Amino acid sequence: MRVHAQRAGALLGGLAFPAWSFADWTLNLTPGVTSTSNEIYSLHMIILWICVAIGIVVFGVMFWSIFAHRKSQGHKPANFHENTLVEILWTVIPFIILVVMAIPATATLVDMYDTDESEVDIKVTGYQWKWQYEYINEDFGYFSNLSTPRAQINNQQKKGENYLLEVDNPLVIPVGKKVRFLLTANDVIHSWWVPEFGVKKDAIPGFINETWTRVDKPGIYRGQCTELCGKDHGFMPVVVKAVPEEEYTMWVAEQKEAAAKERELTQKEWTLEELMERGETAYQTACAACHQADGSGMPPAFPALKGSQMVLEDIAGHIDIVVNGKSGTAMQAFGNQLSEVDLAAVITYERNAWGNNTGDMVTPKEIFDYKNEQ
Amino acid sequence: MSAVADTHAQEHHHGPAKGISRWLLTTNHKDIGTMYLVFSFAMFLLGGTMAMVIRAELFQPGLQIVNPEFFNQMTTMHGLIMVFGAVMPAFVGLANWMLPLMIGAPDMALPRMNNWSFWLLPCAFLILVSTLFMEGGAPNFGWTFYAPLSTTYGPPSTTFFIFAVHIMGISSIMGAINVIATILNLRAPGMTLMKMPLFVWTWLITAFLLIAVMPVLAGVVTMMLMDINFGTSFFDASGGGDPVLFQHVFWFFGHPEVYIMILPAFGAVSHIIPAFSRKPLFGYASMVYAVGAIALLSFVVWAHHMFTVGIPIAGQLFFMYATMLIAVPTGVKVFNWVATMFRGALSFEAPMLFAVAFVILFTIGGFSGLMLAIAPADFQYHDTYFVVAHFHYVLVPGAIFGIFASAYFWLPKWTGHMYDETLAKTHFWLSFVGMNLAFFPMHFLGLAGMPRRIPDYALQFADFNMVSSVGAFMFGATQLLFLLIVVKCVRGGKKASAKPWDGAEGLEWTVPSPAPYHTFATPPEVK
Numbered sequence: 001m002r003v004h005a006q007r008a009g010a011l012l013g014g015l016a017f018p019a020w021s022f023a024d025w026t027l028n029l030t031p032g033v034t035s036t037s038n039e040i041y042s043l044h045m046i047i048l049w050i051c052v053a054i055g056i057v058v059f060g061v062m063f064w065s066i067f068a069h070r071k072s073q074g075h076k077p078a079n080f081h082e083n084t085l086v087e088i089l090w091t092v093i094p095f096i097i098l099v100v101m102a103i104p105a106t107a108t109l110v111d112m113y114d115t116d117e118s119e120v121d122i123k124v125t126g127y128q129w130k131w132q133y134e135y136i137n138e139d140f141g142y143f144s145n146l147s148t149p150r151a152q153i154n155n156q157q158k159k160g161e162n163y164l165l166e167v168d169n170p171l172v173i174p175v176g177k178k179v180r181f182l183l184t185a186n187d188v189i190h191s192w193w194v195p196e197f198g199v200k201k202d203a204i205p206g207f208i209n210e211t212w213t214r215v216d217k218p219g220i221y222r223g224q225c226t227e228l229c230g231k232d233h234g235f236m237p238v239v240v241k242a243v244p245e246e247e248y249t250m251w252v253a254e255q256k257e258a259a260a261k262e263r264e265l266t267q268k269e270w271t272l273e274e275l276m277e278r279g280e281t282a283y284q285t286a287c288a289a290c291h292q293a294d295g296s297g298m299p300p301a302f303p304a305l306k307g308s309q310m311v312l313e314d315i316a317g318h319i320d321i322v323v324n325g326k327s328g329t330a331m332q333a334f335g336n337q338l339s340e341v342d343l344a345a346v347i348t349y350e351r352n353a354w355g356n357n358t359g360d361m362v363t364p365k366e367i368f369d370y371k372n373e374q
Numbered sequence: 375m376s377a378v379a380d381t382h383a384q385e386h387h388h389g390p391a392k393g394i395s396r397w398l399l400t401t402n403h404k405d406i407g408t409m410y411l412v413f414s415f416a417m418f419l420l421g422g423t424m425a426m427v428i429r430a431e432l433f434q435p436g437l438q439i440v441n442p443e444f445f446n447q448m449t450t451m452h453g454l455i456m457v458f459g460a461v462m463p464a465f466v467g468l469a470n471w472m473l474p475l476m477i478g479a480p481d482m483a484l485p486r487m488n489n490w491s492f493w494l495l496p497c498a499f500l501i502l503v504s505t506l507f508m509e510g511g512a513p514n515f516g517w518t519f520y521a522p523l524s525t526t527y528g529p530p531s532t533t534f535f536i537f538a539v540h541i542m543g544i545s546s547i548m549g550a551i552n553v554i555a556t557i558l559n560l561r562a563p564g565m566t567l568m569k570m571p572l573f574v575w576t577w578l579i580t581a582f583l584l585i586a587v588m589p590v591l592a593g594v595v596t597m598m599l600m601d602i603n604f605g606t607s608f609f610d611a612s613g614g615g616d617p618v619l620f621q622h623v624f625w626f627f628g629h630p631e632v633y634i635m636i637l638p639a640f641g642a643v644s645h646i647i648p649a650f651s652r653k654p655l656f657g658y659a660s661m662v663y664a665v666g667a668i669a670l671l672s673f674v675v676w677a678h679h680m681f682t683v684g685i686p687i688a689g690q691l692f693f694m695y696a697t698m699l700i701a702v703p704t705g706v707k708v709f710n711w712v713a714t715m716f717r718g719a720l721s722f723e724a725p726m727l728f729a730v731a732f733v734i735l736f737t738i739g740g741f742s743g744l745m746l747a748i749a750p751a752d753f754q755y756h757d758t759y760f761v762v763a764h765f766h767y768v769l770v771p772g773a774i775f776g777i778f779a780s781a782y783f784w785l786p787k788w789t790g791h792m793y794d795e796t797l798a799k800t801h802f803w804l805s806f807v808g809m810n811l812a813f814f815p816m817h818f819l820g821l822a823g824m825p826r827r828i829p830d831y832a833l834q835f836a837d838f839n840m841v842s843s844v845g846a847f848m849f850g851a852t853q854l855l856f857l858l859i860v861v862k863c864v865r866g867g868k869k870a871s872a873k874p875w876d877g878a879e880g881l882e883w884t885v886p887s888p889a890p891y892h893t894f895a896t897p898p899e900v901k
Contacts, residue, residue, distance in 0.1 A: 024833070024834050024835075024837045025818075025838070026818065026821070026822040026834060028821055030822075030823070037754075039750065040750050040751050040753065040754055043751050044745065044748075047748055047751065048745065051744060051745065054741075055737070055741065058708060058712055058737065059734060061712050061716060062712045062715060062733070062734070065715040065716045065717070066730070069715070069719065069720050070720050071652065071719040071721045075717075075718075075720075076719060077651065078653060078717040080656075080717070081653075081655065081656050081658075081714075082656065082657050082658075086713070090705065090709045091702060091706060094705045098699070098701060098702070101698070102694070105694065105748045105749060105750055105751075106694075109687060109690060109691065109694070112750060112753070113687045113690075152436070153436060153437055153830060154436070154437055155437070159436065159833060161833070163435065163832055163833050164435075164830060164831065165832045187522070187526075187527065188520075188522050188526075189520060191756075193825070195823045198753060198754060199753070200682050200754065200756060201684065202682050202683045204618060204684070205522065205611055205612075205617060206610075206612060206617070207611060207616075207617075209684035223823070226757040226758065228446070228520070228523065229523065230446075230514075230527060231514070232442060233446075233828060234442065234829050235442075235830070298443070300509055300530065301510055330527055
């Protein structure tokens with residue numbers, strides 16, 4: 001039945017809007033690339049056509065009255081009202097339609113809730129305003145930030161093809177395997193959505209939600225955060241790269257190696273210039289959304305760092321607030337989000353950029369020791 | 375003899391007071407009704423202006439006019455002002471004017487409380503709107519103010535927002551008590567419950583819904599207040615609370631609230647369609663039962679707003695089935711309106727145009743509602759523009775067209791003049807086209823994957839957003855025409871007879887137009 005509805009839908013849709021099936025005038029839901037998204041699509045088409053059919057009957061009778069039963073045409077009003085049979089029929093028939101509709105919907109829902117026997121487990125954490133992906137059994141993870149340049153958003157540069165739907169590090173999953181997502185959030189509620197998978201689930205701070213997908217077609221799939229999560233809610237896309245299994249295995253090995261290297265960097269002797277350079281990059285991805293690229297902030301919610309008393313004088317306080325955050329405010333604890341190197345680099349950068357010239361340097365080792373003491 | 379003396383005394387000593395004190399101190403249901411309607415229209419224009427800001431920013435991709443912070447304040451304030459400032463007070467205004475006239479009562483049962491419940495509203499909205507000028511800006515967490523975005527991460531003005539919601543809630547509860555007391559105690563002799571006009575019925579049920587859920591809203595904002603200012607953790611997982619608890623409590627209020635905004639419109643339309651079809655309503659009793667059924671079901675469907683939060687599958691199924699069930703009584707209502715029109719003698723003055731558009735477009739909103747009820751499909755629709763399209767289809771051509779239909783229907787009774795029919799029809803057609811142009815493309819945007827509440831969007835959404843903005847500007851500008859029509863009608867125009875619509879039924883048409891300051895000092899007899 002579903003397949004038929006789908007075909008009928010596609011056919012009728014195509015007939016109704018031939019010119020619109022191109023370009024940007026997308027009218028309908030995507031059938032997607034997973035069994036879940038296909039099932040959802042056929043449910044969507046069935047219910048849509050049921051609605052269209054009911055609409056044709058109801059509006060048909062109504063328009064017939066509007067055209068034929070007008071006073072200006074001299075139509076004399078009838079005086080009938082209340083008819084038990086008719087009233088029972090128009091209560092019972094919709095009820096039966098609903099029951100018929102509820103059966104496939106229930107089956108799909110049961111399927112969507114079945115997260116057992118997954119082959120890959122990925123923890124997805126929502127942050128204001130980025131996603132963190134952790135490969136639970138592989139011991140590595142990373143952040144995924146919007147990579148659309150600010151200049152495109154502010155109309156100073158031509159917008160790219162994947163404007164607002166591109167990230168620096170996409171999530172990588174293997175095709176043909178059941179991937180389970182464990183979703184949570186670090187601050188406010190976010191929602192992780194990839195339309196072509198038919199997967200949307202809220203990421204809620206303090207709780208873990210589960211969902212799953214199995215993608216059969218390699219490709220890049222794009223989605224967005226769908227729960228209002230503050231000012232940059234529109235700027236935290238989800239990009240998933242589905243790759244063949246061998247490629248995935250190689251990629252995982254590379255990531256593990258890179259993670260080990262990153263840990264070694266903590267022991268390296270750093271110069272102020274090196275830290276400043278690394279710090280600027282880290283600052284732009286982790287801090288600039290709130291404190292702004294020039295450190296001017298957006299008071300009162302996001303204080304300025306340029307000329308800030310803490311940045312200029314209180315080095316211990318500065319390390320503490322970056323590592324542990326400040327409860328009751330939007331300032332997150334970056335201790336677990338950034339590596340020791342990046343933490344040291346960001347703090348060093350903030351203490352020396354925008355005319356803050358304190359000359360202070362905080363090394364990765366100091367951060368490492370600070371975290372260990374806690 | 376004494377009866378004659380009484381009438382004499384009334385005519386000379388109980389007219390309206392002079393100057394500002396007439397409005398500040400009035401206990402007259404007509405004056406209070408007028409104030410509610412004027413206030414609601416002012417809020418409609420303010421909330422509408424905010425919608426124009428939103429649509430202007432969304433006219434093209436990229437950030438042009440406002441920054442994301444302010445954009446979020448606009449979506450939040452637009453929603454709050456439209457729901458609590460425009461739609462709800464408009465229906466209370468209609469209730470104040472019409473309920474006593476429809477049931478043959480001299481006034482509302484509790485006139486002093488009536489005055490107070492009105493005057494609380496401007497105070498509440500003064501506080502709410504003033505947050506726009508506070509440091510850190512107005513509330514920016516959406517009209518649904520989900521925690522912890524609205525608690526731990528909310529702007530400093532959140533406490534003022536909470537206070538404003540409390541005051542609005544008190545006003546609504548007192549208004550509802552007044553409606554119930556009036557309907558149950560002041561009906562003319564002979565008017566049994568099942569002889570009451572449908573607008574009276576729908577308002578009676580609405581009032582019970584208000585009393586049931588406004589305290590729940592007060593509760594949820596109080597918990598927020600405690601979390602923000604007194605260190606509790608109702609909605610903070612790190613202190614043992616639960617952010618999802620907020621959503622359960624909020625939507626336990628929020629879903630019946632949706633029906634609070636539509637049931638009175640159902641009632642009004644059930645008067646207007648028979649009047650202009652010159653034929654009695656097809657099924658009076660089934661209409662009453664359908665409204666009752668919708669009201670009862672509205673209490674057990676709240677979690678359909680939360681299909682993606684991760685409620686267990688049993689809960690998911692329950693809320694899906696219960697939600698689908700609402701389609702049955704709602705269908706009964708639509709079928710009844712259509713059956714009433716069928717083989718009538720139809721004419722299309724402005725009230726009827728708005729009422730017919732109400733039936734068609736509300737039904738379209740109902741269809742998308744039915745689609746949203748299918749839980750698996752909702753995973754794709756949830757929090758996209760499909761939802762925005764859905765609830766604007768039930769609220770704009772639903773609630774707001776219902777209010778316009780009522781206003782045109784009863785304006786002759788209120789002012790004693792006929793409104794300008796040509797201008798009113800222009801108002802209708804421009805609203806109708808603008809509204810569909812603004813909201814229909816949102817269905818496509820949602821299905822194509824555009825999330826709601828974003829200030830900027832990917833390029834594939836550009837075309838429909840531009841169409842939608844053009845429609846919104848058209849709809850917005852057209853509403854100034856309504857202001858002109860009403861002002862013109864108040865100042866003059868063709869004299870209206872006691873019953874200007876030949877097919878209209880009810881006690882309100884037995885008193886002269888304009889309705890005298892005091893009506894039904896002696897209750898009429900209803901057979």
